[in-house]
Amino acid sequence: MSTPTSERPESGTVVHLTSGANKDVARDGRASRAEKIREQRRRELLDVALHVFAQRGYHHARIADIIDAAGVARGTFYLYFESKNAIFHALLDDLLGRVRASVVGVSMGTNAPPVNVQIRESVERVLAAFVASPDLTRVVLREAVGLDAEVDKKLADFYARLHRWLADALENGARLGLLRVANGELAAWAVLGTIKQMVQLLVDGTEDERAQRPTITAAAEAILDYSMLGLAPR
Amino acid sequence: MSTPTSERPESGTVVHLTSGANKDVARDGRASRAEKIREQRRRELLDVALHVFAQRGYHHARIADIIDAAGVARGTFYLYFESKNAIFHALLDDLLGRVRASVVGVSMGTNAPPVNVQIRESVERVLAAFVASPDLTRVVLREAVGLDAEVDKKLADFYARLHRWLADALENGARLGLLRVANGELAAWAVLGTIKQMVQLLVDGTEDERAQRPTITAAAEAILDYSMLGLAPR
Amino acid sequence: MSTPTSERPESGTVVHLTSGANKDVARDGRASRAEKIREQRRRELLDVALHVFAQRGYHHARIADIIDAAGVARGTFYLYFESKNAIFHALLDDLLGRVRASVVGVSMGTNAPPVNVQIRESVERVLAAFVASPDLTRVVLREAVGLDAEVDKKLADFYARLHRWLADALENGARLGLLRVANGELAAWAVLGTIKQMVQLLVDGTEDERAQRPTITAAAEAILDYSMLGLAPR
Amino acid sequence: MSTPTSERPESGTVVHLTSGANKDVARDGRASRAEKIREQRRRELLDVALHVFAQRGYHHARIADIIDAAGVARGTFYLYFESKNAIFHALLDDLLGRVRASVVGVSMGTNAPPVNVQIRESVERVLAAFVASPDLTRVVLREAVGLDAEVDKKLADFYARLHRWLADALENGARLGLLRVANGELAAWAVLGTIKQMVQLLVDGTEDERAQRPTITAAAEAILDYSMLGLAPR
DNA sequence: AATGAATGAGTATTCATTCAT
DNA sequence: GATGAATGAATACTCATTCAT
Numbered sequence: 001m002s003t004p005t006s007e008r009p010e011s012g013t014v015v016h017l018t019s020g021a022n023k024d025v026a027r028d029g030r031a032s033r034a035e036k037i038r039e040q041r042r043r044e045l046l047d048v049a050l051h052v053f054a055q056r057g058y059h060h061a062r063i064a065d066i067i068d069a070a071g072v073a074r075g076t077f078y079l080y081f082e083s084k085n086a087i088f089h090a091l092l093d094d095l096l097g098r099v100r101a102s103v104v105g106v107s108m109g110t111n112a113p114p115v116n117v118q119i120r121e122s123v124e125r126v127l128a129a130f131v132a133s134p135d136l137t138r139v140v141l142r143e144a145v146g147l148d149a150e151v152d153k154k155l156a157d158f159y160a161r162l163h164r165w166l167a168d169a170l171e172n173g174a175r176l177g178l179l180r181v182a183n184g185e186l187a188a189w190a191v192l193g194t195i196k197q198m199v200q201l202l203v204d205g206t207e208d209e210r211a212q213r214p215t216i217t218a219a220a221e222a223i224l225d226y227s228m229l230g231l232a233p234r
Numbered sequence: 235m236s237t238p239t240s241e242r243p244e245s246g247t248v249v250h251l252t253s254g255a256n257k258d259v260a261r262d263g264r265a266s267r268a269e270k271i272r273e274q275r276r277r278e279l280l281d282v283a284l285h286v287f288a289q290r291g292y293h294h295a296r297i298a299d300i301i302d303a304a305g306v307a308r309g310t311f312y313l314y315f316e317s318k319n320a321i322f323h324a325l326l327d328d329l330l331g332r333v334r335a336s337v338v339g340v341s342m343g344t345n346a347p348p349v350n351v352q353i354r355e356s357v358e359r360v361l362a363a364f365v366a367s368p369d370l371t372r373v374v375l376r377e378a379v380g381l382d383a384e385v386d387k388k389l390a391d392f393y394a395r396l397h398r399w400l401a402d403a404l405e406n407g408a409r410l411g412l413l414r415v416a417n418g419e420l421a422a423w424a425v426l427g428t429i430k431q432m433v434q435l436l437v438d439g440t441e442d443e444r445a446q447r448p449t450i451t452a453a454a455e456a457i458l459d460y461s462m463l464g465l466a467p468r
Numbered sequence: 469m470s471t472p473t474s475e476r477p478e479s480g481t482v483v484h485l486t487s488g489a490n491k492d493v494a495r496d497g498r499a500s501r502a503e504k505i506r507e508q509r510r511r512e513l514l515d516v517a518l519h520v521f522a523q524r525g526y527h528h529a530r531i532a533d534i535i536d537a538a539g540v541a542r543g544t545f546y547l548y549f550e551s552k553n554a555i556f557h558a559l560l561d562d563l564l565g566r567v568r569a570s571v572v573g574v575s576m577g578t579n580a581p582p583v584n585v586q587i588r589e590s591v592e593r594v595l596a597a598f599v600a601s602p603d604l605t606r607v608v609l610r611e612a613v614g615l616d617a618e619v620d621k622k623l624a625d626f627y628a629r630l631h632r633w634l635a636d637a638l639e640n641g642a643r644l645g646l647l648r649v650a651n652g653e654l655a656a657w658a659v660l661g662t663i664k665q666m667v668q669l670l671v672d673g674t675e676d677e678r679a680q681r682p683t684i685t686a687a688a689e690a691i692l693d694y695s696m697l698g699l700a701p702r
Numbered sequence: 703m704s705t706p707t708s709e710r711p712e713s714g715t716v717v718h719l720t721s722g723a724n725k726d727v728a729r730d731g732r733a734s735r736a737e738k739i740r741e742q743r744r745r746e747l748l749d750v751a752l753h754v755f756a757q758r759g760y761h762h763a764r765i766a767d768i769i770d771a772a773g774v775a776r777g778t779f780y781l782y783f784e785s786k787n788a789i790f791h792a793l794l795d796d797l798l799g800r801v802r803a804s805v806v807g808v809s810m811g812t813n814a815p816p817v818n819v820q821i822r823e824s825v826e827r828v829l830a831a832f833v834a835s836p837d838l839t840r841v842v843l844r845e846a847v848g849l850d851a852e853v854d855k856k857l858a859d860f861y862a863r864l865h866r867w868l869a870d871a872l873e874n875g876a877r878l879g880l881l882r883v884a885n886g887e888l889a890a891w892a893v894l895g896t897i898k899q900m901v902q903l904l905v906d907g908t909e910d911e912r913a914q915r916p917t918i919t920a921a922a923e924a925i926l927d928y929s930m931l932g933l934a935p936r
Numbered sequence: 937a938a939t940g941a942a943t944g945a946g947t948a949t950t951c952a953t954t955c956a957t
Numbered sequence: 958g959a960t961g962a963a964t965g966a967a968t969a970c971t972c973a974t975t976c977a978t
Contacts, residue, residue: 661899
């Protein structure tokens with residue numbers, strides 16, 4: 001296997017489980033090892049595929065590119081993924097799952113941090129989840145739309161969920177007198193649009209543009225400043 | 235030729251006029267007639283292609299689909315467009331051009347309308363330019379990203395231009411004390427993100443979602459309300 | 469196009485129709501010519517495919533073999549036949565159709581030839597229909613069974629039809645006192661088995677076996693002698 | 703291992719005997735046990751393969767189908783059979799061998815049963831040999847022809863042998879004045895065709911056709927009646 | 937002996953584009 | 958201009974077989 005991009009930090013997160021008490025695990029250390037190797041290869045293929053998709057785009061990426069880069073035989077690819085489409089879905093699920101996990105509700109407990117701080121952190125977390133895998137984010141943002149019905153549905157669901165979360169948050173804020181919201185649904189879409197644009201900014205850009213890219217913190221700051229205070233002088 | 239969707243308002247304007255008396259156009263009536271017919275066919279092909287792209291997506295759309303729907307021979311297609319890619323570019327240019335044209339600077343003349351009115355109208359015009367061709371907008375938004383380097387460049391330029399326009403406007407507003415702008419560039423991206431999202435909202439959506447779609451005016455209203463006033467109570 | 473086997477005598481039989489009065493045919497001599505060329509190519513491909521199937525067997529025959537032998541581009545093949553399977557079906561239909569057409573009922577008219585003569589001629593005609601295209605017969609007999617469900621059905625129908633014809637014939641003969649038939653259905657199968665074996669004999673065989681192959685007449689003779697008189701002395 | 707069809711009567715005869723006391727077989731009890739187990743597995747694989755071939759046909763049958771059904775690892779298959787082709791050959795040899803064994807010459811001894819009885823029994827034995835393994839017979843009849851050169855040769859030899867046997871029998875019969883034979887060779891082929899057709903009848907057929915299938919005795923009866931007496935009234 | 941992960945040769949089919957008529 | 962038959966490059970996927978453990 002060659003060494004591909006491997007931008008994914010959580011590549012190994014799933015593996016380190018067998019460390020504690022493992023009396024019954026002795027049973028099939030063999031099996032578990034095989035499992036580990038299998039998982040590694042899967043990750044390798046995912047990483048390589050991501051790289052290839054990023055370079056050539058989904059449609060121009062050939063299975064041959066992936067297996068060549070991974071140093072794996074043709075059939076091996078299909079041992080791990082059903083199809084070219086399937087590996088894209090795996091990548092997509094990966095990103096969407098991670099972003100979803102980064103979204104948490106605002107806690108209203110007495111010793112909870114101030115609401116505005118919570119919100120800022122929430123936004124930062126979401127941005128960070130995307131930016132942690134810029135290639136993946138770029139690939140998903142660029143290639144996923146219109147790929148196939150299932151992908152479309154996944155994306156629609158994903159955005160609908162984010163939208164729901166935002167709309168609920170806005171409504172809560174309004175109820176508490178913290179926010180002034182005319183049309184919660186539309187406003188939530190507006191916020192989502194802002195966030196999406198910032199993600200793109202954080203992740204896209206040619207070489208030289210990348211230099212003047214905002215930091216995650218700056219981007220979150222901008223989102224909140226813009227969303228909360230608006231552009232009109234106060 | 236069959237009769238396709240033809241969502242484009244200017245689509246039919248040139249059409250079926252040349253039948254009557256054309257004596258005085260003797261100069262080059264022949265040539266001009268041919269020219270007109272040619273233009274008509276071109277439009278027809280564009281309309282049909284848009285329809286096909288909207289139905290099946292760019293990648294799944296076959297030239298055969300287009301010529302079948304247009305009732306035109308295979309070779310004829312290539313008399314009007316260099317390639318499948320070229321007709322997409324034509325469609326893309328069409329939309330981007332129209333939107334670009336809808337963007338006008340804010341006039342500072344003494345008898346010009348109030349600035350906020352001008353801005354509102356500007357935003358509405360942009361939204362309207364997209365919404366005038368919802369299929370086309372949807373196709374461009376869904377299929378254009380990542381299609382090929384040239385398309386990418388066109389889109390990047392287009393958005394960069396919109397961004398520039400917004401950034402300048404914000405800067406002007408700030409200079410005049412009309413706007414409170416911390417980071418003009420970022421803020422402009424934020425506004426652009428909001429607009430893009432609203433366009434998508436106006437143009438996307440399943441059948442039942444379409445019912446609760448905002449009107450252009452409401453969308454523009456939401457954009458301005460959100461952008462100007464922000465969500466925090468004033 | 470190269471020159472393949474072309475064992476098929478009726479290759480041109482479908483074409484010679486436009487000879488008589490053709491006032492209205494003037495309309496589209498172009499179209500009819502195109503039609504003719506098309507039909508020729510189709511035949512050419514069928515002939516070549518038969519040759520290839522005969523050489524390598526259906527499963528080992530590659531489309532590449534066929535188009536190489538036909539001197540035709542890959543796509544051209546699919547202009548004429550939907551798939552490799554489809555061209556086999558066309559071949560199969562060809563043979564079965566021809567054999568079916570060779571089967572005629574026995575005429576009972578007063579000035580009709582004697583029944584036994586009619587039967588002999590009928591059997592000879594069937595044998596001749598097979599033997600006229602020995603390669604095709606061999607291919608169908610060798611490759612068709614178990615190829616796919618549809619082929620199986622066609623063959624089953626074909627044999628069922630032959631069986632029906634024989635069974636009816638036997639029954640008629642029995643009614644007229646010309647035949648002694650214990651179990652008409654079984655007897656018909658027995659006759660069919662005899663015929664099939666003879667067809668195989670006429671069509672199969674290695675080079676040197678081919679020398680001692682019976683003639684069609686001898687084979688028909690044998691079939692009738694055996695079927696009618698049996699092996700026991702009379 | 704799973705439990706497959708196992709239509710073969712001798713399939714289980716060798717099985718599960720070796721569990722009890724095997725002290726006195728100390729010589730090579732180990733080896734013989736291993737041998738027995740091996741043989742058992744081989745049979746199991748043959749049975750399963752036959753089942754799979756019967757269901758999907760040789761070409762559509764995958765090794766995966768066989769090992770899945772047999773509950774055996776991939777490599778294990780190749781410990782018992784060289785290839786997919788090899789297991790088919792084993793099956794084929796099985797059937798042909800059994801049928802060959804069922805063919806015995808007519809005894810002319812003084813206290814031998816009457817010749818006609820012997821013949822009838824011979825035919826019945828052959829039919830029974832086929833019908834004892836209807837699936838296998840069907841598979842061999844459907845899939846073997848045209849599979850590969852070696853299979854073809856085996857079948858040709860097999861039929862040639864049957865033909866020889868029949869031809870000799872006819873000749874003998876003729877010499878003894880028991881039979882009236884014009885062309886012994888051809889007549890033998892005719893009889894063989896009749897037999898083959900009856901075997902097919904006995905073994906083939908859809909569910910409802912199976913009901914009206916003749917018994918072996920009836921089929922043998924039909925063969926002899928038809929072959930000996932012919933269809934013409936005596 | 938048994939396992940099953942890995943291999944890689946093999947191929948039917950699609951479809952954008954061309955060009956002779 | 959218009960036609961549509963012909964082209965052929967391009968590629969995902971299957972599955973029998975191998976071999977290290």
